[in-house]
Amino acid sequence: xxxxxxxxxxxxxxxxxxxxxxxxxxxxxxxxxxxxxxxxxxxxxxxxxxxxxxxxxxxxxxxxxxxxxxxxxxxxxxxxxxxxxxxxxxxxxxxxxxxxxxxxxxxxxxxxxxxxxxxxxxxxxxxxxxxxxxxxxxxxxxxxxxxxxxxxxxxxxxxxxxxxxxxxxxxxxxxxxxxxxxxxxxxxxxxxxxxxxxxxxxxxxxxxxxxxxxxxxxxxxxxxxxxxxxxxxxxxxxxxxxxxx
Amino acid sequence: xxxxxxxxxxxxxxxxxxxxxxxxxxxxxxxxxxxxxxxxxxxxxxxxxxxxxxxxxxxxxxxxxxxxxxxxxxxxxxxxxxxxxxxxxxxxxxxxxxxxxxxxxxxxxxxxxxxxxxxxxxxxxxxxxxxxxxxxxxxxxxxxxxxxxxxxxxxxxxxxxxxxxxxxxxxxxxxxxxxxxxxxxxxxxxxxxxxxxxxxxxxxxxxxxxxxxxxxxxxxxxxxxxxxxxxxxxxxxxxxxxxxxxxxxxxxxxxxxxxxxxxxxxxxxxxxxxxxxxxxxxxxxxxxxxxxxxxxxxxxxxxxxxxxxxxxxxxxxxxxxxxxxxxxxxxxxxxxxxxxxxxxxxxxxxxxxxxxxxxxxxxxxxxxxxxxxxxxxxxxxxxxxxxxxxxxxxxxxxxxxxxxxxxxxxxxxxxxxxxxxxxxxxxxxxxxxxxxxxxxxxxxxxxxxxxxxxxxxxxxxxxxxxxxxxxxxxxxxxxxxxxxxxxxxxxxxxxxxxxxxxxxxxxxxxxxxxxxxxxxxxxxxxxxxxxxxxxxxxxxxxxxxxxxxxxxxxxxxxxxxxxxxxxxxxxxxxxxxxxxxxxxxxxxx
Numbered sequence: 001x002x003x004x005x006x007x008x009x010x011x012x013x014x015x016x017x018x019x020x021x022x023x024x025x026x027x028x029x030x031x032x033x034x035x036x037x038x039x040x041x042x043x044x045x046x047x048x049x050x051x052x053x054x055x056x057x058x059x060x061x062x063x064x065x066x067x068x069x070x071x072x073x074x075x076x077x078x079x080x081x082x083x084x085x086x087x088x089x090x091x092x093x094x095x096x097x098x099x100x101x102x103x104x105x106x107x108x109x110x111x112x113x114x115x116x117x118x119x120x121x122x123x124x125x126x127x128x129x130x131x132x133x134x135x136x137x138x139x140x141x142x143x144x145x146x147x148x149x150x151x152x153x154x155x156x157x158x159x160x161x162x163x164x165x166x167x168x169x170x171x172x173x174x175x176x177x178x179x180x181x182x183x184x185x186x187x188x189x190x191x192x193x194x195x196x197x198x199x200x201x202x203x204x205x206x207x208x209x210x211x212x213x214x215x216x217x218x219x220x221x222x223x224x225x226x227x228x229x230x231x232x233x234x235x236x237x238x239x240x241x242x243x244x245x
Numbered sequence: 246x247x248x249x250x251x252x253x254x255x256x257x258x259x260x261x262x263x264x265x266x267x268x269x270x271x272x273x274x275x276x277x278x279x280x281x282x283x284x285x286x287x288x289x290x291x292x293x294x295x296x297x298x299x300x301x302x303x304x305x306x307x308x309x310x311x312x313x314x315x316x317x318x319x320x321x322x323x324x325x326x327x328x329x330x331x332x333x334x335x336x337x338x339x340x341x342x343x344x345x346x347x348x349x350x351x352x353x354x355x356x357x358x359x360x361x362x363x364x365x366x367x368x369x370x371x372x373x374x375x376x377x378x379x380x381x382x383x384x385x386x387x388x389x390x391x392x393x394x395x396x397x398x399x400x401x402x403x404x405x406x407x408x409x410x411x412x413x414x415x416x417x418x419x420x421x422x423x424x425x426x427x428x429x430x431x432x433x434x435x436x437x438x439x440x441x442x443x444x445x446x447x448x449x450x451x452x453x454x455x456x457x458x459x460x461x462x463x464x465x466x467x468x469x470x471x472x473x474x475x476x477x478x479x480x481x482x483x484x485x486x487x488x489x490x491x492x493x494x495x496x497x498x499x500x501x502x503x504x505x506x507x508x509x510x511x512x513x514x515x516x517x518x519x520x521x522x523x524x525x526x527x528x529x530x531x532x533x534x535x536x537x538x539x540x541x542x543x544x545x546x547x548x549x550x551x552x553x554x555x556x557x558x559x560x561x562x563x564x565x566x567x568x569x570x571x572x573x574x575x576x577x578x579x580x581x582x583x584x585x586x587x588x589x590x591x592x593x594x595x596x597x598x599x600x601x602x603x604x605x606x607x608x609x610x611x612x613x614x615x616x617x618x619x620x621x622x623x624x625x626x627x628x629x630x631x632x633x634x635x636x637x638x639x640x641x642x643x644x645x646x647x648x649x650x651x652x653x654x655x656x657x658x659x660x661x662x663x664x665x666x667x668x669x670x671x672x673x674x675x676x677x678x679x680x681x682x683x684x685x686x687x688x689x690x691x692x693x694x695x696x697x698x699x700x701x702x703x704x705x706x707x708x709x710x711x712x713x714x715x716x717x718x719x720x721x722x723x724x725x726x727x728x729x730x731x732x733x734x735x736x737x738x739x740x741x742x743x744x745x746x747x748x749x750x751x752x753x754x755x756x757x758x759x760x761x762x763x764x765x766x767x768x769x770x771x772x773x774x775x776x777x778x779x780x781x782x783x784x785x786x787x788x789x790x791x792x793x794x795x796x797x798x799x800x801x802x803x804x805x806x807x808x809x810x811x812x813x814x815x816x817x818x819x820x821x822x823x824x825x826x827x828x829x830x831x832x833x834x
Contacts, residue, residue: 055664062669082307089314089333091702097330100754101321104330140665147663166664174651175302191676193611193651196299198484200612204646207442210607218296 037072038079039110044117047124048074050132052169054139062190065169065181073172073181074113074165083110105156109164116161119153120146177217188215196220247538247547253277253515256537256552258522258567259559261346262807263793263814265500265508266404267556269474270818272511274826279550280508281520281539284343288501293349293491295484301650305489310350312340312560316706319562320699323716323752325579331702331710337754338761339489340560344518345500347560347761348807352488352615352647353464353497355407356804357398357812359626360391360427365800368627369637377637382720383582383589383690384637385799388771388780391427394812397819399430401811405498406478408435408467412459423459425622435467442608443680444619446600447644450738456621461643462808463616464498474507485648487615497615519543523708525555525571525790534573534790540706553829554789554821561796561810562590562696565766566711569698574777574786577695579714585777585785586767587696590713591801593762594640594686594721596729596749600741601658602678609677613648618683620644621735624728625803626687636723640686640803642732651676653758658743680739682732686725686749687803688764691718696766716753725749764801767792769813771833779833781820782813788831791817 037045049071058064065071077083085108094106105112124131124142131139147166149157172181174188176196182188188195195215203209255271257264260282272278287293303309312318312335320329341347361368364386369377378384411432412422421437437460440448448458465481472478481496495502508514519542526535526549536551557564568586569576577588602608620643622628631637648654656679657671699712717725726748733746770776773785782797784790793814795806824832 056669057666059666059669062673085315087308087313087315087334089318089331091331093701095328095330098323098327100323100752100756101330101332102336102754102756103333106333143664169664170655171302171306171652174655175306176300178300179302187651190673191651191655192607193649193676196296198295198299198486198611199482200485200609201480201483204441204483204609204612204617205439207445208607209609211609211612218300 037075039075039083039113040071040078043121044113045071045075046132047117047120048165050139051143051165052172054136054143055166055169056173057136063186065173067183068173068186069177069181069183070169070172073175073179074168076180077168077172078110078113084108103160105160112161112164116153116158119151119158123151176219178219185215185217247549249549249551252536252551252553253279254552255279255554255556256281256550258525258537258555258557259283259346259563260344260500260516261341261558261560262348262500263810264346264556264558265505266811266814267558267793267818268514269504269508270815270822272508272513274822276513278514279552280514280516281522281537281550282344282516282518283521283542284518286344286516286518287349287491289491289493289495293493295493298490298493299484299486301652304350305650306652308335308339308489310341310343310489310491311335312342317704318710320702320710320712321755322712322714325693325714329699329712329714332755336756337759338763339758340563340761344516345505349491349499349501350489351464351499351807354616354618354805355402355405355462355464355808357426357429358391358802358804358809359425359628361627362802363387363389363391363394365637365802372627373631373637377631381691381693381718383692383775385589385690385768385770385775387799388769388776389816394809394816395427395430397812397815398808400815401808402462403434404472404474404503405464405811406435406466406470406472406503407433407462407464407498408437409433409460409462410437421459423620423622424457425625425628433462434472435470438463438465438467438614438617440619441612441617441646443610443644443646444617446680446739447682447735448619450735451621453738454735456623456735458619458621461616461618461620461645463614465614465616466496472503474504476503476506478502481614483612483614483617485611485613485650487613488647520548521706522567523570523706525557525567525573525787527572527787531572532787534787554791554825556791556793558793560763561794562711562713562763562766564792564794564796565696566698568767568777568784568792569696569711570708573784573790576697579693579695582692585773585775588775588777589690589765589768589799590694590696590715590763591688591690591765591798592715592753593760593764593801594688594717594725594749595759596640596684596686596725597747598682598684598729598732598736599656599745599747600680600682600736600739601656601675601743601745602680602741604674604678606740607677608680610646610649610654610680611677613646615647617647618643618645624731634723634727636720636727638687638689638721638724638803640684640725640728642728642735643683643685644680645683649676656681659745680741682736684725684728684732685803685805686721686728688801689718689720690765690800694718717749717751722749722751762795762801762806764795764798764806767796768799769797770799779831781824781832782817783820783825783832785831789829791821793817
């Protein structure tokens with residue numbers, strides 16, 4: 001956690017930020033106004049915003065990852081338990097391993113981003129490249145170099161960071177909007193995934209049905225829990241009534 | 246100094262599926278039972294309720310129902326000459342944790358093994374010659390036969406309310422069921438699922454080639470059901486959030502929905518959660534367990550729980566680790582072939598075929614359930630002639646519709662870039678216009694694949710991690726690729742535009758999810774030199790220790806393990822009740 005403590009003073013606002021986002025998402029942020037970042041500093045955010053928009057670019061009908069809020073998603077993930085490696089075995093010794101042995105760096109995701117984004121910033125500086133302002137072709141070429149591990153970051157190839165960034169970008173793009181990405185459920189609309197609303201018992205045997213109902217987020221679906229079924233044992237709850245639309 | 250608790254008759258290590266069954270059976274026999282669970286309590290209400298449960302990121306990707314590798318994980322390598330490294334983030338398999346274990350987040354595909362699977366060594370040797378089971382293979386018989394286990398399969402299927410159609414009813418083959426299965430005494434308790442679109446497309450193509458499609462036996466309810474324990478379950482809503490999720494609807498068999506509440510009512514039973522067992526305690530002879538030692542994670546204190554019988558009920562390979570950490574039996578040594586604990590670790594050999602459709606074909610794979618699938622068993626076990634094929638064993642082939650949650654499911658054809666506009670457009674184009682066929686293959690035991698304790702890496706409590714040495718045996722790669730080729734023939738008749746076979750790649754990687762069917766390592770059998778437990782799952786070395794779970798499989802047939810795990814739990818419980826209690830000691834000499 002070498003580089004995290006300098007941002008500790010922001011952690012309180014991280015919690016607040018998520019709470020605000022969860023509560024206010026439905027009222028939608030004005031287009032183009034990014035929420036404040038909790039984890040990323042300005043330079044890091046500039047790179048991530050530009051990079052995710054090349055990984056999932058905007059086009060005429062569908063926004064890209066940036067407009068969908070993916071940078072905010074990643075920022076919040078890194079500021080939270082995921083960033084701290086809540087479910088990551090971190091004990092040493094740290095050894096490189098074979099591809100089939102998976103991630104072996106011993107860095108938390110937050111540390112991986114901080115270390116990698118610093119090295120990337122340095123490499124961009126040496127090349128005199130303003131990544132965020134560069135033409136798409138140059139951005140793609142730089143990202144391809146990262147993907148192929150051509151940049152050394154500390155003692156590991158840049159491909160490790162690239163794969164994490166790509167995975168997190170796809171997560172933010174497709175995860176429930178509750179997490180800050182996938183704004184307006186844009187990715188779900190794009191592919192036709194109906195989201196958290198889910199009960200297709202009466203529909204799934206209508207093979208080939210063109211299902212067009214708009215998606216619903218966890219935040220839209222509303223709480224409705226299922227009581228225990230009628231049961232002679234004293235579980236104390238009445239028979240369930242399913243009230244799916 | 247550990248705090249010593251009042252002695253009990255039985256201590257259960259792990260309160261998942263087998264713990265719940267053993268607890269129920271043994272409290273009913275009048276025994277006092279303590280169940281120790283490293284995780285926390287959880288139940289359908291409030292823990293599995295929507296909309297929060299329908300969160301792909303939290304449950305499927307961040308794995309909140311699964312064993313946390315930061316606390317306990319494994320090390321892995323392909324061969325003995327490599328250095329094993331820790332599985333730092335779970336990938337190829339996902340053990341459960343907390344009350345209910347992996348039977349909370351399982352899919353519910355509930356199969357029986359074939360009669361010939363239980364005598365795999367004898368059967369294949371007799372039909373194909375000694376060389377078919379020779380070389381590197383260490384294939385063995387189970388020591389229990391299908392006919393012996395049939396009543397216990399039946400009991401488990403009625404406990405779970407499995408939906409299916411018998412293909413072999415007392416020897417009579419019935420259309421619409423699996424004609425290759427062993428004879429069953431009565432039909433399933435519930436009707437089969439209706440095919441989803443992908444299943445129907447698959448069934449038509451398979452029929453055209455002369456194969457025998459049927460609906461996969463399902464622990465997702467197909468009707469309202471009250472099981473023999475008096476537990477009531479409700480029909481599955483086909484929500485598409487099943488595998489890796491708990492069921493909000495009381496519609497998936499799990500300990501919480503089929504037996505655990507009855508166990509909790511028993512005055513003879515006490516559940517202790519956040520009780521992390523570190524060791525089975527043995528007396529000086531090392532042939533008798535005196536109880537277990539556990540860490541009370543709430544207080545940080547060490548606790549000794551004395552017991553007359555210790556039953557290991559954790560995830561299969563974690564049971565193997567408990568045995569190794571406790572010094573029960575002799576660790577397996579792949580160089581000499583001696584020792585039994587860690588021997589015959591096997592997995593499941595998965596391959597697949599993807600079919601991409603025109604945009605006019607809406608496959609709607611998001612309308613799914615864990616066990617919603619259409620299968621053929623024509624290429625499983627010894628259901629087909631293996632002469633000249635160069636392998637034994639087989640696979641079922643199934644078109645599953647288990648949901649299509651888009652972080653993890655967004656199939657694109659080969660040649661699609663991994664990111665960028667072309668990727669985005671391909672995802673959009675293909676997401677709802679694709680179907681997949683699973684090749685669910687057997688895993689044969691070999692001399693080299695095994696489990697032991699890692700010499701370097703430890704868990705959060707300071708104990709050595711379990712080390713897994715595994716790669717797909719040549720036998721199994723040949724099997725998977727042969728059946729993938731047959732599957733591709735079917736797929737080409739399914740009306741798609743692009744058919745993509747995904748053969749079994751090697752070496753084994755811990756990164757992509759494959760299956761949580763980790764089997765073997767403490768195998769059952771009739772010879773204490775080649776098995777860790779006898780046919781009743783009783784340790785040969787420490788007869789008051791019983792070891793439940795898929796770790797008992799000498800090798801893993803081409804089916805999901807849970808049906809057999811449940812049957813073996815009832816089989817073992819009956820032996821404890823009717824034989825062991827009368828005369829505590831080895832049940833097989």
